[in-house]
Every structure is written in structure tokens, then in C-alpha cells.
Amino acid sequence: MRNKSIKIRKRLESSSRVFLLLCGAISVFTVILITIFIVQQGLPTFKTVPIKEFLFSTDWSPSADIPHYGVASFVVASIEVTLLSMIFALPIALSSAIYLSEFAKGRFAKILRSGIELLAGIPSIIYGLFGIAVVVPFVRNFIGGNGYSLLSASIILAIMILPTIINFSEVSIKAVPDELKAASIAMGATTWQTIYRVTVPSALSGIVSSIILALGRAIGETTAVVLVGGNAPIFSTNPIDMGRTLTMNIITDMSYAEGVHMSALFATAMLLFIFILLLNLIVVAIMRKERLDG
Amino acid sequence: MENKLFNVKNLSLWYGENKALNDINMEIEANKITAFIGPSGCGKSTFLRVLNRMNDLIDGVKIEGAVDFNGKDIFNDVDIMNLRQEIGMVFQKANPFPMSIYDNVAYGPRLFKKYKKAEMNDIVERALRQASLWDEIKDRLTTNGLALSGGQQQRLCLARTLATNPQVILMDEPTSALDPISTSRIEELMIDLKKDYSIVIVTHNMQQASRISDTTSFFMIDQSRCGFLVETGDTKDIFFKPRDKRTEDYISGKFG
Incomplete structure (x- = not known):
């Protein structure tokens, strides 16, 4: 009985750590996703628009x-x-x-x-x-x-x-x-x-x-x-x-x-x-x- | 009478409702080292900070009584900035500014006047020599003061104070955070400096008081945790034939 409760506690201990880690990872992951997403959507511009015109033209x-x-x-x-x-x-x-x-x-x-x-x-x-x-x-x-x-x-x-x-x-x-x-x-x-x-x-x-x-x-x-x-x-x-x-x-x-x-x-x-x-x-x-x- | 630097009459101090110093009367002589000793919390540091009015910074401090410095009442007749220029202070923890060694020493003089570069160089060199730091750091005056060792930092703080050419240097346990070698260097310095300056030092270290001071004042604390002065006398007398039983008990290690 006693042993079992220790086991449960240990499991809870390690699983709570994993849970917190995952929550922490979400924000990093999101930043990476946003970066990929914006670059993926934005990069094709430069197939038709020269990057020089994009950056330096005021038109x-x-x-x-x-x-x-x-x-x-x-x-x-x-x-x-x-x-x-x-x-x-x-x-x-x-x-x-x-x-x-x-x-x-x-x-x-x-x-x-x-x-x-x-x-x-x-x-x-x-x-x-x-x-x-x-x-x-x-x-x-x-x-x-x-x-x-x-x-x-x-x-x-x-x-x-x-x-x-x-x-x-x-x-x-x-x-x-x-x-x-x-x-x-x-x-x-x-x-x-x-x-x-x-x-x-x-x-x-x-x-x-x-x-x-x-x-x-x-x-x-x-x-x-x-x-x-x-x-x-x-x-x-x-x-x-x-x-x-x-x-x-x-x-x-x-x-x-x-x-x-x-x-x-x-x-x-x-x-x-x-x-x-x-x-x-x-x-x-x-x-x-x-x-x-x- | 001409040697009386400070004359303290009936001085009491309160932090809010709590009385911290009770009815202190004392004379402090010029060109001597005066040591304040006593158990923790007896108000010796608080009293030291009365002399350059550093307690003004703390909210709710009330002071009664008078302190004359060179015959002038420090609470009424003296400009507080000039007072602090005349009465330098070295703190328990070395606290150089996070700027170059040169700028640390030049800090005080620059507060009061614009100096030519050459003049300032002289002031900085003189102060650093007086604090016997010059030879160690003369090639790196532009390095940050915080890069020095603990003992060097404390001597830098001493040089910083000396640069404004004060009459008095107050030292609040200046060596309590230092190793024995750094401590003895500072003690030697103090003995050198007393030719030109008056020094008042608060110390927990009774050997230090007996080694370097000319006069010793013994402070104690009463039941209501209020500090008072037991006696002042020549250091030899205080240590070897104290008039007061309580001084004798403290010196001989019966309490404290």
C-alpha cells in the first residue's frame, strides 16, 4: 500500500515535469511556426518582384x-x-x-x-x-x-x-x-x-x-x-x-x-x-x- | 579647546517611535583616530552617520541635541553639501561607482568645480598615492573600479573620499569584509593619514581599535534597545584601566 503511493507520487512528479516542459515548449514552437509560415507565404513574391524593387522602390x-x-x-x-x-x-x-x-x-x-x-x-x-x-x-x-x-x-x-x-x-x-x-x-x-x-x-x-x-x-x-x-x-x-x-x-x-x-x-x-x-x-x-x- | 573637532551635546535620535540613541555627550579631537566600539545594535554606526548627517536620508528620523563641527552647529549653521565635502565617509562594504578608477576618484571634486585636465590628473594621482593604490593601478586608470580586488576597492573608496580633501574621514567598519592582509594595509594607511586628517572609525574588532586608535568610545544598549555612550577615554585607559565596570566586562569578553 505504502509502496504503491510512492510509485504514484513518483509518476505524478515526472509527468508533471513533462507537462510543464510541453507548455513551455508551446511558445517556442509557435514562434518557429510563425516564422516558417510567414517566410513560406512571403518568399514567392520575389519570383515575380525583384527583391531590389521590393525593398528600394517607393511605388x-x-x-x-x-x-x-x-x-x-x-x-x-x-x-x-x-x-x-x-x-x-x-x-x-x-x-x-x-x-x-x-x-x-x-x-x-x-x-x-x-x-x-x-x-x-x-x-x-x-x-x-x-x-x-x-x-x-x-x-x-x-x-x-x-x-x-x-x-x-x-x-x-x-x-x-x-x-x-x-x-x-x-x-x-x-x-x-x-x-x-x-x-x-x-x-x-x-x-x-x-x-x-x-x-x-x-x-x-x-x-x-x-x-x-x-x-x-x-x-x-x-x-x-x-x-x-x-x-x-x-x-x-x-x-x-x-x-x-x-x-x-x-x-x-x-x-x-x-x-x-x-x-x-x-x-x-x-x-x-x-x-x-x-x-x-x-x-x-x-x-x-x-x-x-x- | 582649539583641538575640538566635534562637540556633541545631549544628542538623542529616534527612528520613528523607537529611540536609538540616548543623550550622547562627546568631544572628538582633530588629527587623532577615534574608535567607536560596542556590541551590535548599540547605535555606534547610527551615531557616526549623525556626524555627516547621513541619517537625513532615512524617513522618520528625529534628532535632538546639538553637534558642533569646528564650532558650528551642523544642523543649522552649515550647508549640508559642504559639510559632507569636509567630512568624508568610507563604508563597510566597498562601494566604488561602476565607472573607471579615474572617474571614481574625480567624482567628488567634479561635484563642486570644473577642473582643467592637468589639475584633475594631479588630484587623482595625489589621492591614489595617499591611499597607497597608485603604484598598483597607475597603468590602468581607465579600467572599471569594480574590476579591482576587495581590498583595492576599499582603498579606491578611501582615495575617492580623500580627493575632495576633507578634514575628517568617517569609517564605518571599513575592514570587516576584508582579509587580514588587506585589513592591515588599511590600518597602516589610517595611521599615516592622521597627520593630515582626523579619523573616526566604527569597528567590531577590538584589537583593531586598540592597535590604531588614540581615543576610544564605548557604546552600549539598554533594555529598550536604545544605544548610549558608556565612556570615552584614551584608548590605553579604556583597554587597560577602564573606569566603568561595563567597559571592563565588554573588553574582557564577558558579553558582546
Whole structure:
């Protein structure tokens, strides 16, 4: 009787381990499947469209008599929107992270934190609608153009990536040992001198990682930007012009595309995937370097 | 009177509701090594941190009484940044900044003034020589301070403090994490340094106090876990003919 229960326990032990392993493997497996799937669907594009034209032409006219599939303007727009949103978001996010980790106390800190959490939880369609209602008219009235623009998309994205940068940066700033700050204060440094000479530099790799993760979020965002970005497949680097990013291109055309057009959209997704992959590799490299140094 | 560096009068300290130091009166003399000894939790480190007002960083600390530094009340008459520049501190755990050796030493001077490159080089070299670290690291000033050994890191922290040219160096158990050889190097350094600096050291190691200090203060803790000063005297007297029975019991190892 006793022996049997031990046997059962052992079996349960090993089977639960296998179960957990399988669950863990699902995500890795899914990533591999997605990669294979996108490449398989996207690669045939280059049988008809030269890869050079795809990457470097700004002519996207899939419905023309002689269709063209150039995504260069979308690549430029994606990068432009992402970088602009980072320029808007970074000062605010970093200041918030410093405030939360070094100064905020008590109830106000709690309110601030739950506000930021809420910001992260709002669906992107809501951001898009907010953009149409507030940001687009703001840009139209105070900056110029018709309001539906890469600039509006950047502003919305900036708000959306705030929580990512704030949360990750706050964690890494908080992880800076108190002894280092104490050493700085004991030398006669002010709190502010300590923050910008010791605390932030010590947390830099975490902060940079948070920035790169946020870049990944921004470049992949679709719903919110398609509502405010104008979505015109034209090449313009002026932020108040309408524009189309990689993600906007995929979601706009996907409903009716077929044949080469369809696979060109998958090829667009491939490109986006490569961007995201690169950003993630940079984060991994930073984390690894951090471990080696620390 | 002219040698009185610190004059502490009726000093009590509370962490929130808990009284941690009770009615401490003490004079600390210049160009001497003063050691604070006593059992764990007796408030000797807390008292050390009163002297450069590091307790200001902790929420809910309340201090009563007065501390005069060079005749000036440190709570009212002295700018706290200047006070901490004048009163350097070396911590229990070596805590170099995660930056180059050079930048670690240059950290303090840069807080207060812009220096020319050559001036700063001189300051860094002088401080590192004073901490007897120069010969070991002069060829690798750009390497990260964290790459040094434990004893070297602690001497780097000492050099970092010396770079601002303070009058006083407070040391909070500076050798408790070090091996005996590193410890004796730091002790030799302290004896060298007392020509030009006043040193106050908190130590758990009574041999260390008897080896290096001129004056020793013995702290104890009462039933309500509040620290108080038992007596201060010449180190020889404290160790060989203490006035107070409790000091004698502690020195001879009856408790602590």
C-alpha cells in the first residue's frame, strides 16, 4: 500500500515535469511556426518582384495595369514614426521612472503607478479613437496639414509606449544599490547630481533595453496608427503629411489582396518581423553583456 | 579647546517611535583616530552617520541635541553639501561607482568645480598615492573600479573620499569584509593619514581599535534597545584601566 503511493507520487512528479516542459515548449514552437509560415507565404513574391524593387522602390501600386510592389516608403514611414514617438516619449518616460523610483511615496505614488498600468491596458483601438478625436484636430489646427499624419501617429505611439519604458526603467533604476547612492551623497552630491551621475548611468543597460522593447512595440503597432496616420501609400518624410507604415500597409490591403499582391503583404510582414527580431537580439546582447560585467 | 573637532551635546535620535540613541555627550579631537566600539545594535554606526548627517536620508528620523563641527552647529549653521565635502565617509562594504578608477576618484571634486585636465590628473594621482593604490593601478586608470580586488576597492573608496580633501574621514567598519592582509594595509594607511586628517572609525574588532586608535568610545544598549555612550577615554585607559565596570566586562569578553 505504502509502496504503491510512492510509485504514484513518483509518476505524478515526472509527468508533471513533462507537462510543464510541453507548455513551455508551446511558445517556442509557435514562434518557429510563425516564422516558417510567414517566410513560406512571403518568399514567392520575389519570383515575380525583384527583391531590389521590393525593398528600394517607393511605388506601391498593386492594382495598376503593371503592378508595382515597392515598400521603401513604408519602411521609411515606419522608422520615422517609431523614432519620432521615441523622441516624444523618452524624456517624459525617463523622468517618470526617476520620479517613481527615487521620489514618489505613499498614496500619490500608488495612484501614479495604477495610472501607468491602466495606460498599458488600454486597447489600441481606443488610442486610435482618441487620436481621431483629439490628436488629429490638434495637429491640424496648431501644426498644419489635414491632421491625419505621421506626426499624429507618432504622438499616439508615444503615449502607448510610455508604460513600457517607465516600468522597465523604474525596475532597473530601483535595482541600483543604495550603497552607491549613499557614497555619492556622502561626497557632498545633491540628490539630482546623484541621480544623473550615478543612479541613471548605473541603470543604463536596463534603460536602453526598455527603449528598445518600446521601439519594438511602436514599430509593430497597427490599429491605432492606421486610424490617425492618413494611410496614403506615398513617399514623404514630412511628418505632417499622410503616410503609411509597414503595418498599415498589411492591414489595409489584406482584405482584398490575392496572388502576388497577397504574398507581397506577407513579404512586408517578413520585413517587419526582421526589424522586431533585430531589436530583440539587441536586448538579449545588452542583457548578456550586463551579466558578464556584473 | 582649539583641538575640538566635534562637540556633541545631549544628542538623542529616534527612528520613528523607537529611540536609538540616548543623550550622547562627546568631544572628538582633530588629527587623532577615534574608535567607536560596542556590541551590535548599540547605535555606534547610527551615531557616526549623525556626524555627516547621513541619517537625513532615512524617513522618520528625529534628532535632538546639538553637534558642533569646528564650532558650528551642523544642523543649522552649515550647508549640508559642504559639510559632507569636509567630512568624508568610507563604508563597510566597498562601494566604488561602476565607472573607471579615474572617474571614481574625480567624482567628488567634479561635484563642486570644473577642473582643467592637468589639475584633475594631479588630484587623482595625489589621492591614489595617499591611499597607497597608485603604484598598483597607475597603468590602468581607465579600467572599471569594480574590476579591482576587495581590498583595492576599499582603498579606491578611501582615495575617492580623500580627493575632495576633507578634514575628517568617517569609517564605518571599513575592514570587516576584508582579509587580514588587506585589513592591515588599511590600518597602516589610517595611521599615516592622521597627520593630515582626523579619523573616526566604527569597528567590531577590538584589537583593531586598540592597535590604531588614540581615543576610544564605548557604546552600549539598554533594555529598550536604545544605544548610549558608556565612556570615552584614551584608548590605553579604556583597554587597560577602564573606569566603568561595563567597559571592563565588554573588553574582557564577558558579553558582546
